[in-house]
Amino acid sequence: NAGVTQTPKFRVLKTGQSxxxxxxxxxxxEYMYWYRQDPGMGLRLIHYSxxxxxxxxxEVPDGYNVSRLKKQNFLLGLESAAPxxxxxxxxxxxxxxxYFGPGTRLTVL
Amino acid sequence: xxxxxxxxxxxxxxxxxxxxxxxxSTISGNEYVYxxxxxxxxxxxxxxxxxxNNETNEMASLIITEDRKSSTLILPHATLRDTxxxxxxxxxxxxxxxxNLIFGKGTKLSVKP
Numbered sequence: 001n002a003g004v005t006q007t008p009k010f011r012v013l014k015t016g017q018s019x020x021x022x023x024x025x026x027x028x029x030e031y032m033y034w035y036r037q038d039p040g041m042g043l044r045l046i047h048y049s050x051x052x053x054x055x056x057x058x059e060v061p062d063g064y065n066v067s068r069l070k071k072q073n074f075l076l077g078l079e080s081a082a083p084x085x086x087x088x089x090x091x092x093x094x095x096x097x098x099y100f101g102p103g104t105r106l107t108v109l
Numbered sequence: 110x111x112x113x114x115x116x117x118x119x120x121x122x123x124x125x126x127x128x129x130x131x132x133x134s135t136i137s138g139n140e141y142v143y144x145x146x147x148x149x150x151x152x153x154x155x156x157x158x159x160x161x162n163n164e165t166n167e168m169a170s171l172i173i174t175e176d177r178k179s180s181t182l183i184l185p186h187a188t189l190r191d192t193x194x195x196x197x198x199x200x201x202x203x204x205x206x207x208x209n210l211i212f213g214k215g216t217k218l219s220v221k222p
Contacts, residue, residue, distance in 0.1 A: 004152075033209075042196070042212030043153070058209070090152050096202040097143070098210055100152035 002026055004101035006091050012107045013081045021076040021104050023091030031094045032074040033058075034066060036087040037103075043090060049074055081108045112136070113197045118217040121191075127184040129216050131197030134178040141202050142173060143210070144182045146193040153196065153212075156182065187220045194218070 007022040023032065030051050035043040045058030049068040063085060065077045074093075078085060086108045092098040114132040121127040133142065143158040157164055157171045159180075164171045170183040184191055196215040 042214060043210070044212075045209055048209070088150065092152075092210075097155055097158065099155060102152050103150070105150075 004091055004093055004099055006089075006101040006104050008104060009102070010105050012109065013078075014109050015082060017081050018077070018079050019081065019106075020078075021089055021091075021106075023074045023076070023093075023101060025072055025074075025093035025099075027093060027095075027099070028071070029093035029095055029099075030071070031098075032068065033092040033094070033098065034064070034074065034076045035090045035092065036060065036085075037090060038087050046076065046089075081106075083108045112199050112211070113213055115195075115197055115213065115216045117214065118219070120219050120221055121184075121187045123189060123220055123222050124186055127187040127191065127218060127220070129182040129184075129195050129197075129218065130179065131182070132179045133197070133199045136177050136199050137201075139201055140199045142171065142177075142180050143198045143200060144169070144171065145196045145198065145210075145212075146191075147196070147215070148190075148193040156195075158202075187218075189220050189222065192218060192220045 004025045033048040034046040037043045044060050046064050047058050047066040049055045052071040055066045067075045089104045091101040141158050141160050144156040145153040147153045157169050159171045173180045194215040194217050
């Protein structure tokens with residue numbers, strides 16, 4: 001039982017490049033979330049999903065897209081990366097309690 | 110905005126109990142008190158949650174006042190590995206947008222030898 005895993009752990013992008021972050025959970029949870037955390041700040045919700053095939057916007061959705069094609073996976077996409085998207089990205093899944101992955105550290109130059 | 114107030118920092122001696130306070134005076138009747146911690150740059154780790162009764166698990170104890178306007182997280186025997194930022198969050202225990210976690214600034218607990 002791995003819990004919540006995130007791929008990749010680190011990534012450096014140039015402005016304008018695209019990438020996809022993968023979140024996987026093996027707890028059969030319906031709900032999944034993507035957060036970002038900037039230095040010295042709390043976590044902010046980007047997008048979330050209440051089940052396979054569904055997604056919804058959170059607090060800071062601009063510049064990101066998501067997909068939930070399979071129940072166990074939640075993908076976060078950056079179509080055209082910007083330096084303002086330099087951050088640490090955390091994925092979480094939940095039944096009634098959210099459990100977090102280890103994070104992806106993204107730098108956009 | 111976060112619905113809780115926590116001191117920005119606290120120190121604790123290794124081996125002693127760490128008592129972390131949280132005020133949540135506007136908590137609603139169906140909202141639970143959740144505690145998470147974040148050890149340097151790692152993902153937030155769930156610790157414990159409760160509605161109105163005191164709760165205990167292998168990590169910590171949670172004491173909630175009778176009026177539910179404040180609570181205290183107790184780490185009974187703090188170790189150096191407990192140094193982290195501790196977040197007190199009130200939320201309904203649902204998934205989706207209703208159960209979204211809103212993180213404030215938390216309390217930076219430093220456990221010292």
